[in-house]
Amino acid sequence: MAYPDYCLAAVEKPxxxxxxxxxxxxxxxxxxxxRFAFCFPDVYEIGMSHMGLQIMYALLNxxxxxxxxxxxxxxxxxxxxxxxxxxPLLALETGxxxxxxxxxxxxxxxxxxxxxxxxxxxxxxxxxxxxQRDEKAPIICAGGSCAVNPEPMADxxxxxxxxxxxxxxxxxxxxxxxxxxxxxxKREFLRNIRNVPGIYVPVxxxxxxxxxxxxxxKAFVSDLDSSYFPKSYITPLIETxxxxxxxxxxxxxxxxxxxxxxxxxxxxxxxxxxxxxxxxADDLIKTTGQEEISMLSLSxxxxxxxxxxxxxxxxxxxxxxxxxxxxxxxxxxxxxxxxSKAGEIRKSxxxxxxxxxxxxxxxxxxxxxxxxxxxxxxxxxxxxxRNRIKLYFMIGLPYETEEDILAIPALAERVxxxxxxxxxxxxxxxxxxxxxxxxxxxxKPFTPFQWVGQDTLETFRAKQNLIKRNxxxxxxxxxxxxxxxxxEAALARGDRKSGQAIYNAWKxxxxxxxxxxxxxxxxxxxxxxxxxxxxxxxxxRTSDEVLPWDHIDVGVSKRFLxxxxxxxxxxxxxxxxxxxxxxxxxxxxxxx
Amino acid sequence: MxxxxxxxxxxxxxxxxxxxxxxxxxxxxxxxxxLPVRYSQGFNPHQKVGFAAPLPLGVEGLNxxxxxxxxxxxxxxxxxxxxxxxxxxxxFIKDARMAEEYEKKxxxxxxxxxxxxxPREGEETEVTLNLAGGxxxxxxxxxxxxxxxxxxxxxxxxxxxxxxxLYQIYKGNNHEx
Numbered sequence: 208m209a210y211p212d213y214c215l216a217a218v219e220k221p222x223x224x225x226x227x228x229x230x231x232x233x234x235x236x237x238x239x240x241x242r243f244a245f246c247f248p249d250v251y252e253i254g255m256s257h258m259g260l261q262i263m264y265a266l267l268n269x270x271x272x273x274x275x276x277x278x279x280x281x282x283x284x285x286x287x288x289x290x291x292x293x294x295p296l297l298a299l300e301t302g303x304x305x306x307x308x309x310x311x312x313x314x315x316x317x318x319x320x321x322x323x324x325x326x327x328x329x330x331x332x333x334x335x336x337x338x339q340r341d342e343k344a345p346i347i348c349a350g351g352s353c354a355v356n357p358e359p360m361a362d363x364x365x366x367x368x369x370x371x372x373x374x375x376x377x378x379x380x381x382x383x384x385x386x387x388x389x390x391x392x393k394r395e396f397l398r399n400i401r402n403v404p405g406i407y408v409p410v411x412x413x414x415x416x417x418x419x420x421x422x423x424x425k426a427f428v429s430d431l432d433s434s435y436f437p438k439s440y441i442t443p444l445i446e447t448x449x450x451x452x453x454x455x456x457x458x459x460x461x462x463x464x465x466x467x468x469x470x471x472x473x474x475x476x477x478x479x480x481x482x483x484x485x486x487x488a489d490d491l492i493k494t495t496g497q498e499e500i501s502m503l504s505l506s507x508x509x510x511x512x513x514x515x516x517x518x519x520x521x522x523x524x525x526x527x528x529x530x531x532x533x534x535x536x537x538x539x540x541x542x543x544x545x546x547s548k549a550g551e552i553r554k555s556x557x558x559x560x561x562x563x564x565x566x567x568x569x570x571x572x573x574x575x576x577x578x579x580x581x582x583x584x585x586x587x588x589x590x591x592x593r594n595r596i597k598l599y600f601m602i603g604l605p606y607e608t609e610e611d612i613l614a615i616p617a618l619a620e621r622v623x624x625x626x627x628x629x630x631x632x633x634x635x636x637x638x639x640x641x642x643x644x645x646x647x648x649x650x651k652p653f654t655p656f657q658w659v660g661q662d663t664l665e666t667f668r669a670k671q672n673l674i675k676r677n678x679x680x681x682x683x684x685x686x687x688x689x690x691x692x693x694x695e696a697a698l699a700r701g702d703r704k705s706g707q708a709i710y711n712a713w714k715x716x717x718x719x720x721x722x723x724x725x726x727x728x729x730x731x732x733x734x735x736x737x738x739x740x741x742x743x744x745x746x747x748r749t750s751d752e753v754l755p756w757d758h759i760d761v762g763v764s765k766r767f768l769x770x771x772x773x774x775x776x777x778x779x780x781x782x783x784x785x786x787x788x789x790x791x792x793x794x795x796x797x798x799x
Numbered sequence: 800m801x802x803x804x805x806x807x808x809x810x811x812x813x814x815x816x817x818x819x820x821x822x823x824x825x826x827x828x829x830x831x832x833x834l835p836v837r838y839s840q841g842f843n844p845h846q847k848v849g850f851a852a853p854l855p856l857g858v859e860g861l862n863x864x865x866x867x868x869x870x871x872x873x874x875x876x877x878x879x880x881x882x883x884x885x886x887x888x889x890x891f892i893k894d895a896r897m898a899e900e901y902e903k904k905x906x907x908x909x910x911x912x913x914x915x916x917x918p919r920e921g922e923e924t925e926v927t928l929n930l931a932g933g934x935x936x937x938x939x940x941x942x943x944x945x946x947x948x949x950x951x952x953x954x955x956x957x958x959x960x961x962x963x964x965l966y967q968i969y970k971g972n973n974h975e976x
Contacts, residue, residue: 209812216857216946221815227887229827442827444887445820496830496885527830528838528846 226299370425564614
């Protein structure tokens with residue numbers, strides 16, 4: 208079965224729903240013991256840009272007893288037709304309804320996709336609350352970075368998988384298969400997996416505890432270099448958001464920016480060797496035929512062999528017209544040299560993230576970069592022929608003053624001054640094109656700022672206006688919707704009770720909340736209450752408060768996070784892990 | 800430069816892949832097949848691949864023509880076979896031949912096409928329409944709904960003796976089928 212033609216002909220982008228891509232797994236369902244639907248709760252083009260999906264899909268399909276298929280959130284035009292015609296949500300490979308599967312696994316990459324999880328279950332005809340699902344219903348599981356605080360989604364999910372997907376997924380499937388052959392119940396299966404690393408089963412959680420009893424430790428791959436990596440990626444038939452293949456250079460980050468959740472939950476830093484990366488890149492290019500490969504990491508230039516890697520890859524790939532791209536670069540000399548090496552010199556634009564305008568603020572967030580370095584980097588960018596510079600900033604950071612806000616337009620102006628201080632014949636002829644993009648700080652679990660009260664809507668708006676009023680007219684200004692960031696914060700730091708609000712929001716029509724044109728703040732205020740939004744998002748928490756995610760252990764100690772928060776108070780920076788170990792408590796770290 | 804003409808069909812779900820995406824699909828298939836494709840010169844080199852005429856989204860094509868400029872001559876049959884192996888289901892490579900030097904680009908030659916239109920079950924018509932908006936006009940004129948089954952059977956070119964299938968060679972006797 209597949210979606211009928213009249214459905215596909217009536218939607219804006221039918222290519223999202225047809226499957227049939229290059230390198231997908233084709234198996235005979237009769238030969239399969241375990242059917243797994245990997246679900247990405249956003250639109251196809253976003254989901255197919257996610258490397259985790261490619262890895263998990265290939266890994267699961269390595270198993271002869273398992274068939275992993277995919278499903279994505281149907282866009283609103285498709286949803287209308289599916290509901291009208293009573294067509295359930297299907298998996299792309301076989302076109303079978305999701306309700307026939309053994310597992311439905313969601314990846315939670317951002318909080319504002321939570322209502323899409325509910326919507327996908329509902330479109331599949333599966334009861335939303337785990338308490339309402341019987342033995343016949345698929346087992347609903349969830350992983351991804353948001354799973355580190357599973358509580359807001361705990362009412363809907365049978366088990367959460369916290370940590371690196373490659374580490375223990377096979378153990379889970381082995382246990383499932385054994386349980387199935389022994390005619391065990393779903394509850395028995397959940398009991399059997401609860402001690403596997405990374406597994407959290409909400410219905411088996413004894414919430415009488417104070418957070419000090421048994422914690423769920425994240426699953427993690429200690430040796431990334433030898434860990435599973437696919438030989439091929441699914442190559443989509445329609446253009447995706449990140450329309451390129453990517454290899455993961457390293458996992459984790461040495462930097463420790465205090466607002467950044469990824470910088471803490473993916474610790475310790477684990478690198479891949481040069482040889483492995485070159486081999487993986489080569490495989491992917493050969494099997495996909497794609498024309499660009501991206502070096503994925505949280506901070507590419509921090510890879511020790513970055514220079515050699517780029518040299519080797521460009522030597523190998525430029526002759527066959529494959530571009531090597533380097534996202535996530537810091538504004539330093541090393542990065543610029545790397546970029547020109549990667550042949551990105553011909554690109555006219557550069558994006559940098561100073562995050563804050565004043566040095567004091569950058570020290571508070573532990574960004575570890577000085578204004579001098581920023582300006583020097585940008586000057587070099589201008590001198591190398593680039594004229595389009597985009598700078599990312601954040602507002603609403605802890606201890607922020609009006610001066611810190613005003614430092615943002617001031618820094619942007621000095622960037623512009625840099626351009627004009629370069630002799631005319633040495634700078635790009637078509638003038639400087641500088642823009643700043645300002646987002647709203649969202650406090651996240653497992654960061655030193657997890658206790659911080661988020662700014663209110665009024666404060667965010669006042670700060671946005673302050674920037675706008677003081678910004679040189681030659682510099683373009685864009686900012687992120689504060690309303691979305693507030694709901695993101697409420698969900699990120701929510702607890703078991705937040706599930707009801709997510710349900711209400713979905714019931715009231717919330718879909719694709721990450722898309723500003725679909726998002727409605729009023730709807731969320733009505734789904735929560737203003738008091739609850741204040742409680743979850745805007746309230747400053749004390750360090751002795753029991754947090755909803757205290758029963759999850761990502762390996763970084765709470766003591767360290769408190770210490771970092773205190774360091775932030777006095778604008779003290781913590782050196783990066785390579786310079787000296789800050790004592791975060793993570794096990795298996797090469798820098799400890 | 801040698802030009803390879805590829806005859807293919809695009810049916811079933813593949814009719815929902817649009818023109819630009821089809822181009823990317825061909826380029827990636829060419830990469831995987833390792834065909835010696837020619838790249839354009841200049842700042843941003845791209846493969847010299849094109850189609851005789853874009854197919855509207857949702858319309859299947861039974862005899863579509865792609866044109867690939869090559870760095871060097873290669874055996875059309877081998878090229879077709881290696882390309883066919885790289886195609887998704889429902890995109891079927893039917894034949895390939897080298898373009899004759901005197902032949903214009905297929906995009907310049909294609910001027911009309913024969914369509915099969917089925918507004919309702921059992922009600923089927925075949926029409927020949929020009930490629931410059933002919934289908935759209937026809938659908939509008941006869942008030943045929945958008946999601947009607949439409950199939951482009953054959954692309955056509957103009958000759959002294961009237962409209963003939965685009966892919967066939969008409970000058971000289973060197974066409975083998």
